[in-house]
Amino acid sequence: MKTIYSIICAFCVICGFTACxxxxxxxxxxxxxxxxxxxxxxxxxxxxxxxxxxxxVKVKVPVDFNMKNDMEVTALTMxxxxxxxxxxxDHLNFDADRNLHITNGDLVRDYQLSVRNDEALxxxxxxxxxxxxxxxxxxxxxxxxxxNSGIDLSNATFEVECSEDATCSPASGTNANFTEPFQLTLTxxxxxxxxxxxxxxxxNPVAIFVGDAENxxxxxxxxxxxxxxxxxxxxxxAYASWDMVASGSISLDECKLIFFHRHSPAYxxxxxxxxxxxxxMTALPKMKDFWKKGGAFVLSRSAVNYAIxxxxxxxxxxxxxxxxxxxxxxxxxMGDDPWHFFAYDINHQLWKNLKTYPGAPDxxxxxxxxxxxxxxxxxxxxxxxxYTDSNAFETITGCRALAHGGDGAVVAWELKAxxxxxxxxxxxCFGSGLFDWNSPTPYESNYHDNMxxxxxxxxxxxxx
Numbered sequence: 001m002k003t004i005y006s007i008i009c010a011f012c013v014i015c016g017f018t019a020c021x022x023x024x025x026x027x028x029x030x031x032x033x034x035x036x037x038x039x040x041x042x043x044x045x046x047x048x049x050x051x052x053x054x055x056x057v058k059v060k061v062p063v064d065f066n067m068k069n070d071m072e073v074t075a076l077t078m079x080x081x082x083x084x085x086x087x088x089x090d091h092l093n094f095d096a097d098r099n100l101h102i103t104n105g106d107l108v109r110d111y112q113l114s115v116r117n118d119e120a121l122x123x124x125x126x127x128x129x130x131x132x133x134x135x136x137x138x139x140x141x142x143x144x145x146x147x148n149s150g151i152d153l154s155n156a157t158f159e160v161e162c163s164e165d166a167t168c169s170p171a172s173g174t175n176a177n178f179t180e181p182f183q184l185t186l187t188x189x190x191x192x193x194x195x196x197x198x199x200x201x202x203x204n205p206v207a208i209f210v211g212d213a214e215n216x217x218x219x220x221x222x223x224x225x226x227x228x229x230x231x232x233x234x235x236x237x238a239y240a241s242w243d244m245v246a247s248g249s250i251s252l253d254e255c256k257l258i259f260f261h262r263h264s265p266a267y268x269x270x271x272x273x274x275x276x277x278x279x280x281m282t283a284l285p286k287m288k289d290f291w292k293k294g295g296a297f298v299l300s301r302s303a304v305n306y307a308i309x310x311x312x313x314x315x316x317x318x319x320x321x322x323x324x325x326x327x328x329x330x331x332x333x334m335g336d337d338p339w340h341f342f343a344y345d346i347n348h349q350l351w352k353n354l355k356t357y358p359g360a361p362d363x364x365x366x367x368x369x370x371x372x373x374x375x376x377x378x379x380x381x382x383x384x385x386x387y388t389d390s391n392a393f394e395t396i397t398g399c400r401a402l403a404h405g406g407d408g409a410v411v412a413w414e415l416k417a418x419x420x421x422x423x424x425x426x427x428x429c430f431g432s433g434l435f436d437w438n439s440p441t442p443y444e445s446n447y448h449d450n451m452x453x454x455x456x457x458x459x460x461x462x463x464x
Contacts, residue, residue: 034079035102035109041075042094042115055111057100060165063118063191068094071115079104086113116164118191124161125197127151127178129217130239131232132197141197143178144231146205146238148249149215153178153199162186204254206236207459209261212279214241222263222375225437226300230259233452234459242279245286252286256463257296259455261437262303266322266379270315273305284309291425292418296462298455300430304379307427312415317397319431320387321409324377338368338447341403341411341432344390349461350402350412350428354450365403366447367434367454373441378433381410405432428458 040048040057048057061068073090082104092098094115102109125132125141128151132143145151160172166188176182182197209227213219216227216239230237244250260280267273274281280303291297291310299306302322307313342363343351357366368374387393390401393410400422403412411432417425437451 029106031105031107033081033104033107035082035104035107036079037077037100037102037111038079039075039077040073040113042071042073044072044074046071046115047075048113055109057111057113059094059113059115060189061115061117062189063120065117068115068117078102081105118165118189119163120166120186120188120191120193121163122160122168122184122186122193122195123163124159125184125195126159126228127197127199128156128158129215129228131228133232133235134195139193139195141184141195142235143197143199144202144205144236144238145199146240146250147201147203148244158197160184163188165189166191200236202236202238204251205238205240206254207234207257207259208238208240208245208250208252208255209259210240210242210245210280210283211262212242214243215239220263221440222301222436222438223261226259226261229437229452229455233456242283246279246283248286252290252295255290255295257298257459258287258290259298260303260306261298261300263375263377264302266302266324266377267305267318268320268322270305270308270318273302273318274309277302277306280306281309291427294417294419294425296417296425297427298430298458298462299427300435301377302379304429304431307415307429310427312427313397313399319379319381320384321382322379324375324433338366338370338372339434340364340366340368341405341434343403344401348402350454350457352453352457354453355447357447365450365454367450368436369443369446369448371441371443372436372439372448373443374433374436374439376433376436378411378431380405380431381413383408383410399429402428403432423461424463426462428462 036052037050037057042059046059046061048059050057070091071094073086073088076088078084082102085101098113100111100113122134125134127143130143130145132141134141154177155175156178157175160168162168166186169185170176178199184195184197186193207230209230211219211223211227216224219227227239231239240250288310305318308315308318343365346363351365354365357364381387381393383389386396390410393401399413399415401410401413405411412430414422415427416422419425
């Protein structure tokens, strides 16, 4: 017993010495200093604005400054004792952002060095919920407003988004008189631009986005984004409620295309859609007449069922693979390769001049970006009985398959015009969840620009 006791005591003594020894070594890690940028100047006159929280140093240069490829670091002040990979006297190329790596003892901190020209550009203009089309070449904004919209143009509210650091006068949220050309002045130090806003009253729209709400702002966020794309990018396009269509208060005499994007529960049968989309069904006689006279449609989300209502598809040929319809399932497309679908014929006019992903298959179509969050509401045709393959799908539905998902499901298709031909006066349907217009999370738009490209391609294909 004494031997065991002696062993235990010896073990405790050893452990005690080990603990003391470990404590002695903690002093070898030097974390007493800081790694902060206090001052950064280029070319002796361009001082950076330092954001320690974002670890960003932004240097603004005049709008016409064109020597960012060779700039001299003339001042760099950091925390006492700090060292960095960049020093005073260095000549650096700032055509792209640079990394400033700072160390102080065992502390490390990285800053992004960014040099930006002064810029005063208008990025977005909205007048009482109607998005304006911006022409950066002649600095004009054209807003197309329905003549019977009810907007008081003599005292209408506008909202703007400007380039980073630019200010707008009058300010966003101001009421102004738009019965005549209205001017906005944007300023960012040495950069100044004046935009002229012209409001065009539309008596006979050439394209219409239809929805249940009285006006665009009352639509859900997904439909609102789609509607604002159309009215802001297609001259002569307008928003109309189904009530306006049904009552005849909006003229379809010069209308060539109707865009119906319904973000709602994804119905498993045609009857489920018909019972829920009461506004669209009330206006059906007008829509059938429009189609029979050569009018075209783009239908998406659960609205793809409207092709059946128009008589362009058999009643029992509704999408057999449907889900979604809430405000968002939170499908956050993270990673360097966002979700995409595949074209059956990449040479179809619908897929012309789209941005392609490096290294992706030639038939891949990208509509989303890293960080984009979609609702993922889908109304597609899975390849199970009776749609055993794309040929069976085309035979049963009378459609031509345009795109499929990675699992083979048909996610986009087209129908012939009332005259029996594809193209002008036809119907294009997007059942894919990737045909999405609104992300509740911020993202850098790149491949999502393809959405607009596809819509413009559809407009040309179906109306010319």
